[in-house]
Amino acid sequence: MKNKFYITTPIYYPSAEAHIGHAYCSTMCDILARYKRMRGVETYFLTGTDEHGEKIQKKALEKGVTPQQYVDEISAKFKHLWKAMKISNDDFIRTTDEKHIKTVQKVFSKLYENGDIYLGKYEGWYCTPCESFWTDTQVGEDHLCPDCGRPVHRDTEECYFFKTQKYLPDLLKYFDENPKFITPVARKNEMVNTFIKPGLADLSISRTTFDWGVPVLENNKHVMYVWLDALCNYISALGYGSDNDELFKKFWGEDSEIVHVVGADITRFHTIYWPMFLKGINLRMPDRVFVHGLLDLNGEKMSKSKGNVVSPLPLIDRYGVDAVRWFLAKEFSFGSDGRFTPELFAERVNMDLANNFGNLVNRTTAMISKYFEGKVPAYKNPGQKEKDIEELTRKTVQKYELLMDDLQLTEAFDAVVELLNAANKYIEESKPWELSKSGNIEQLGNVMAVLANSIITCAKLLSPALVETAPKVFVLFGLSKEQEKYEYVNKFCVYEGNVVTRGEPLFPRLDVKVETEFIQSLTA
Ligand code: MSP
Secondary structure (H helix, E strand, O other): OOOEEEEEEEEEOOOOOOOHHHHHHHHHHHHHHHHHHHOOOEEEEEEEEOOOOHHHHHHHHHHOOOHHHHHHHHHHHHHHHHHHOOOOOOEEEEOOOHHHHHHHHHHHHHHHHHOOEEEEEEEEEEEOOOOEEEOHHHHOOOOEOOOOOOEOEEEEEEEEEEOOHHHHHHHHHHHHHOOOOEEOHHHHHHHHHHHHOOOOOOEEOEEOOOOOOOEOOOOOOOEEOHHHHHHOHHHHOOOOOOOOOHHHHHHOOOOEEEEEEEEHHHHHHHHHHHHHHHHHOOOOOOOEEEEEOOEEEOOEOOEOOOOEOOOHHHHHHHHOHHHHHHHHHHOOOEOEOEEEOHHHHHHHHHHHHHHHHHHHHHHHHHHHHHHHOOEOOOOOOOOHHHHHHHHHHHHHHHHHHHHHHOOOHHHHHHHHHHHHHHHHHHHHHHOHHHHHHOOOHHHHHHHHHHHHHHHHHHHHHHOOOOOOHHHHHHHHOOOOOOOOOHHHHHOOOOOOOOEOOOOOOOOOOOOHHHHHHHHHOOOO
C-alpha cells in the first residue's frame, strides 16, 4: 500500500442542482477517503464544480444573471449538500478559481510548445448539452448524440486540435502494463473497441463561438474547450505550476496512489485524453480510474427537465445521513448501474440497519446491562462457537481490507454484513437466557464478550459509511480514545470492564408503505 492517497470525484456541472446521482459519486469517494485515513494513509480528497462552457453561459442568460453569478449560486448549493452528506473533502475546486485558470493556460502553452497542438477546422455533429462533436457513424441516421440521445446539429468551427496519435502507443502500453488502470475491466474494453480501434480522431480543445471559458493566451479569439479545462482541475487544485506546489509534489508524487472516480458517462475523457495530456506535460499517470455505474430513479434516467430527480436533503432530514449513505454504498455493487426507488430505500434501511446492525447492538447492550450490570465481562475458556465467531471476525477484517484497498467497497461492506448476520445467529444458537437461568456465568460472559468484540469491530469497519452511527456505538460500549483506534480490530476481546449503556434504537424500523409514499412525494 502506498503511503499517500489522492482521490477525486468528477467536478460537477452547475447546470442542474445537485441530486442523489451526484451524491452517489461523492459518497463513494468519501467512504474511500475516510477508510484510507482510518488506516493511517495520508489522504487528500478533492471535489468541485466545472463552471465554464456554452451551456452555463446560456443558462445564465436565460436567468438574466451573469455566468459568474449563476455558477456562484449553484456551486454554493453543491457545497451545502456535501456538508449535509458529511463529505470530508479537503478542497473544493472551481474552474473559475484564478489558480485553476493559470494552470490550464500553462498546460495549453506547454502542449503548444511541444507541437502537440495545431490550428484547424472542425466540422461535425455537435451536441450542445454535452458540448461534444461527434462523427457521422457516432450519431447514426437519426442524428442523435451517442451520450445523451438528444438531437445534434451540423457545425463547423476554427479550433485548436490536440494530436492524439502521438501519445496513443504510450497509452496502450500503459493499459497493458496496468490491468487495474481502468476498472471494472469491461470499461477498458469498451474504450478500446468503441473509441480506439475505429481510429481515434484528434481532439478539439478550443472554441470560438462563446467566451465563458479560460482564454487561450496564444490566440485571443479562442477559449478552452471544457474538457481540457475541466480535467486540469485534478492538478490545479494541488498547485501544479504555481509557486505553492507542495500539495502537488506530495500527492502527485510516485509514492501517492492517485484514484479518479468517474461516472460511466465520462470514462473516455479520463482514460484516453487525460493520460495523453499528462504525458504531454511530462507528468505521471494516475494509478486508477474507477468507473461507477449510473443511478436511475424508479427505472428512469434522472433528469431535472423530466421532473425525475430526488434530492438527498429531505431524505437526510427524515432518516439521517447514515441511512442515505448506506443505501448508496450497499444497494448495488460499486461499478454497476443501480436503481433508487422509495421501496428499495426503506427496505434496505430496515434490512441492514434496523433489523441487523441496530438490533444486534440493542440486544447485546440490553443483555450486558441485565446480566453483567452494564460491564463487558471477561473472556475466559471460550468454547468452539466463540472461537468460530472470533475467527470469522478476524477473517472479515482481512477480507474487508483487501476489498477496500481494491476499491470494491460494496463487497467490503457485504463481508461486514455477513459477520453481523453470523453474530445475530450466534445469539440464537448460544441462548444466553438459558445460560443465565442455569447459572453458567462464565460461558454467558464469553458470549457477551465475543459479541461486544464483533460489534465494535463491525462499527469500525462500517465507520467510513456510517459516520454518525459508528461513534454512537463506540460510546455505547464505553470505548476509550485508545480503544477507538483502528488497530483494535485485530485485538480480540480486550474490552473487559468497559461500561456499556443501553441507548435508543440506532435505526427505528421503517413502515415501508408509509415511507414509500413520503419519498414518492419528493420526486420532482
Ligand atoms: N463536468 C463533467 C465532469 C468533469 S470531470 C473533469 C460532468 N459533470 S456532471 O455533473 O454531468 O457529472 C459528473 C458526475 O456526476 C458523473 O460522472 C457521475 O459521477 C455523477 N452523476 C451524475 N448523475 C448521476 C447519476 N444519475 N448516477 C450516478 N452518478 C451520477 O460530466
